[in-house]
Amino acid sequence: MGNMETENLICPVCFGECSLFDVVDFNKSCQEINGKYFHLSGVPIYYARCAACGFCFAPEFSTLSPEEFRAWIYNDEYILVDPGYVEARPRENAAGLLSLFPHLPPSVKHLDYGSGNGLLANLLRESNWNSVSYDPLLDKDVSVERLGKYDLITAIEVFEHVPDVQKLMSDLRLLLSPDGLVLFSTLLSDGNIHANQRLAWWYASPRNGHISLFSKKSLEILAKGQTPNARWNFTSFSEDAHAFYTSVPSWAKYIKRPDAAVT
Numbered sequence: 231m232g233n234m235e236t237e238n239l240i241c242p243v244c245f246g247e248c249s250l251f252d253v254v255d256f257n258k259s260c261q262e263i264n265g266k267y268f269h270l271s272g273v274p275i276y277y278a279r280c281a282a283c284g285f286c287f288a289p290e291f292s293t294l295s296p297e298e299f300r301a302w303i304y305n306d307e308y309i310l311v312d313p314g315y316v317e318a319r320p321r322e323n324a325a326g327l328l329s330l331f332p333h334l335p336p337s338v339k340h341l342d343y344g345s346g347n348g349l350l351a352n353l354l355r356e357s358n359w360n361s362v363s364y365d366p367l368l369d370k371d372v373s374v375e376r377l378g379k380y381d382l383i384t385a386i387e388v389f390e391h392v393p394d395v396q397k398l399m400s401d402l403r404l405l406l407s408p409d410g411l412v413l414f415s416t417l418l419s420d421g422n423i424h425a426n427q428r429l430a431w432w433y434a435s436p437r438n439g440h441i442s443l444f445s446k447k448s449l450e451i452l453a454k455g456q457t458p459n460a461r462w463n464f465t466s467f468s469e470d471a472h473a474f475y476t477s478v479p480s481w482a483k484y485i486k487r488p489d490a491a492v493t
């Protein structure tokens with residue numbers, strides 16, 4: 231990494247031409263917001279930004295293999311930049327989902343997409359949810375086509391990590407049942423990334439694997455899809471909690487503010 235082509239950059243969301251935006255050291259991490267700085271790696275990571283839809287991304291990561299992601303990012307030191315990843319956050323998110331859906335019908339099939347170690351789904355199963363996990367980085371031999379359909383898909387702190395947003399969306403479209411709901415969290419870049427300013431946002435951190443940074447407009451474009459049949463509705467409950475759906479399922483109609491529960 232560190233050798234960046236500057237020409238022919240295409241926005242992976244809206245397919246418009248885009249250009250390089252800024253460069254940060256690979257070791258820039260989300261811990262900087264807590265005053266923790268890791269030594270500079272000397273590896274420059276470029277981010278590009280699409281002026282049309284606001285999507286900001288690190289193009290070099292789009293071609294990394296799962297093995298390379300594990301070597302560079304999701305290695306033994308990842309826990310230093312994301313200490314809650316293994317246990318604390320899955321437990322918080324399980325509690326949040328259980329309080330958001332205290333009476334989820336047992337017929338509702340739930341998939342946690344980008345699940346890491348699978349703890350979230352394990353905890354939900356202990357509360358009698360019909361939950362399974364899938365992680366594209368860990369389950370690379372699993373065919374998404376053969377996973378079946380799910381009524382509720384959660385993707386908590388996943389979108390900012392994906393190297394290929396179109397693959398993410400095609401996976402979600404394959405996996406969601408016709409009147410299902412995708413609940414996901416990723417922090418919106420609106421108000422945090424500005425044209426003609428340096429990329430100073432704490433969330434734009436390659437060491438955490440934050441390589442895809444979404445504006446609200448970019449998520450709206452992804453929701454529309456590329457064919458009329460693929461069109462989903464998109465709702466943002468907060469700058470961090472969002473949903474895709476065709477129509478709100480009956481078991482979720484009462485939700486007004488999922489962000490109060492899903493973190």
Ligand SMILES: [Zn+2]
Nearest residue numbers: 241244280283
């Ligand atoms: Zn774009």
